[in-house]
Amino acid sequence: MKNFWDERYCNQEYIYGKTPNIFFAEQLKTLIPGEILLPCEGEGRNAVFAAIKGWKVRAFDTSEAGKIKADKLALENNVNIDYLIDDAVTVQYPPNSFNTIAFIYTHFAPAIRKKIHQKAITWLKPGGKILLEVFNPKQLQNNSGGPKDIAMLYTEEMLRDDFEGLTIDLLEPSTIELNEGKHHTGKADIIQFVATKN
Numbered sequence: 001m002k003n004f005w006d007e008r009y010c011n012q013e014y015i016y017g018k019t020p021n022i023f024f025a026e027q028l029k030t031l032i033p034g035e036i037l038l039p040c041e042g043e044g045r046n047a048v049f050a051a052i053k054g055w056k057v058r059a060f061d062t063s064e065a066g067k068i069k070a071d072k073l074a075l076e077n078n079v080n081i082d083y084l085i086d087d088a089v090t091v092q093y094p095p096n097s098f099n100t101i102a103f104i105y106t107h108f109a110p111a112i113r114k115k116i117h118q119k120a121i122t123w124l125k126p127g128g129k130i131l132l133e134v135f136n137p138k139q140l141q142n143n144s145g146g147p148k149d150i151a152m153l154y155t156e157e158m159l160r161d162d163f164e165g166l167t168i169d170l171l172e173p174s175t176i177e178l179n180e181g182k183h184h185t186g187k188a189d190i191i192q193f194v195a196t197k198n
Contacts, residue, residue, distance in 0.1 A: 005042070005061070005062065005063035005065070005066060006063050006064060006065045006066075007065075008065075008183075009042065009043055009063055009065035009066045009069060010065045013181075013182075014043050014045065014069065014073070014181060015043070015181045015182060015183050016042065016043060016045060016180045016181040016183060016184055017045060017180050017181040018043075018045055018048075018073060019045060019049070019180075020045055020046045020049035020050075021045070021046055021104045021105075021133060021180065023104075023131075023133045023192050024046050024049075024102055024104050024131060024133065025049060027102075027129075027131050027194065028049075028050060028053055028055070028100075031099070031100060031129065032099075033050075033053060033054035033055045033056075034055065034056070034098075034099030034100065035055070035056045035058070035097060035098045035099050035100075035125075036050050036055045036056070036057055036058070036098060036099065036100045036101070036102065037058050037059070037093065037097070037098045037100070037101045037102070037120075037123065038050070038057065038058070038059040038060075038101075038102055038104070039059075039060060039061075039088055039091075039101070039103060039106055039116075039120070040060070040061050040062075040088060040103075040106040041059035041060065041061050041066070041070060041083065042061055042063065042066045042070070043066050043069040043070055043073065044059070044066070044067075044069060044070025044071070044073045044074060044081065044083070045073065046102065046104055047059045047070060047074070047081045047083065048070070048073045048074050048077050048079060048081065051074065051077070051079035051080065051081050052077055052079055055100075057079075057080075057081040057082065058081075058082045058083075058084075058093070058098075059081055059082070059083045059084070060083065060084040060085070060086045060088075060091050061083070061085065061086075062085065062086070062087050063085075064085055067083050067085055070083055071083065088106075088108065088112070088116045089112055089115070089116065093123045094123075095122050095123065096122075096123070096124070096125045096126070097123050097124075097125070098123050098124055098125060098128055099124075099125055099127075099128045099129070100124075100128060100129045100130075100131060101120050101123060101124055101128070101129075101130055101131070102130075102131040102132070103117075103120075103130070103131070103132040103133075103134065104131075104132075104133050105133065105134060105135070105145075105146070105184075106132075106134070107134060107135065107146065107147050107152045107153070107154070108152070109151070109152060110151050110152075113154075113158070113162065114161070114162045117162035117163060118162065121163065121165065121166065121197060124197045125197070126197055126198065127196065127197065128196070128197050129169075129194060129195065129196055129197075130163060130166065130193070130194065130195045130196075130197075131193075131194055132159070132191075132192070132193040132194075133190055133191070133192050133193075134153075134154045134190065134191055134193075135147070135153050135154070135188065135189065135190055135191075136153055136154060136155060136173055136189050136190060136191050137150050137153045137155065137189075138175075138189035139153055139188060139189045139190070140153070141189075142186065142187050142188055142189060143186060144178050144184060144185055144186035144187060144188040145178065145183050145184040145185075145188070146188075154191055155191075156171055156173060156191060159171060159191065159193050163193075163195050165197075165198075166195035166196060166197055166198070167195060167196045167198060168193070168194075168195045169194040169195060169196055170192060170193060170194040171191070171192075171193050172191065172192050172193075173189070173190070173191045174189075174190060174191075174192065175187060175188070175189050175190075176188050176190060
């Protein structure tokens with residue numbers, strides 16, 4: 001997958017745009033800035049937005065090409081982001097490190113998905129939030145992005161199970177119009193999820 005993303009991110013164009021995901025931006029408005037983690041952050045659009053809004057931002061991705069563009073975007077906006085090259089399975093952060101962790105279109109294979117989500121819970125401070133927007137199985141009928149393998153798409157039941165123990169504030173499937181660069185454009189079937197660590 002690293003080679004896939006390096007190839008996708010290697011040109012000058014920001015393939016998902018430079019502006020943040022709308023759901024992510026709206027949710028941040030409701031929260032007091034603190035420490036935030038953005039797994040699989042790619043070209044940095046959400047990380048840079050959070051930094052502009054006063055958050056202390058950490059992010060990671062396997063793609064060096066993505067990190068180069070994220071660092072460039074941060075420089076353009078005169079902010080700092082702490083961006084590691086690492087994999088979601090192996091990356092480690094201390095327990096209780098983050099006020100918010102945001103999974104924005106981060107799709108993992110079934111064998112590792114729950115393990116990664118459970119690990120994220122340990123990184124979250126008490127009272128901290130998980131924010132998540134992902135594609136659901138209906139997305140297979142659309143041409144607006146996302147995995148073409150149904151096993152990589154998420155259901156409400158999966159998310160309830162993966163984040164068991166958290167208080168669910170929002171768990172809502174919906175159909176939206178995406179406008180996030182050439183790879184996320186058009187009708188999309190998604191799930192939006194917010195949960196709080198007690």
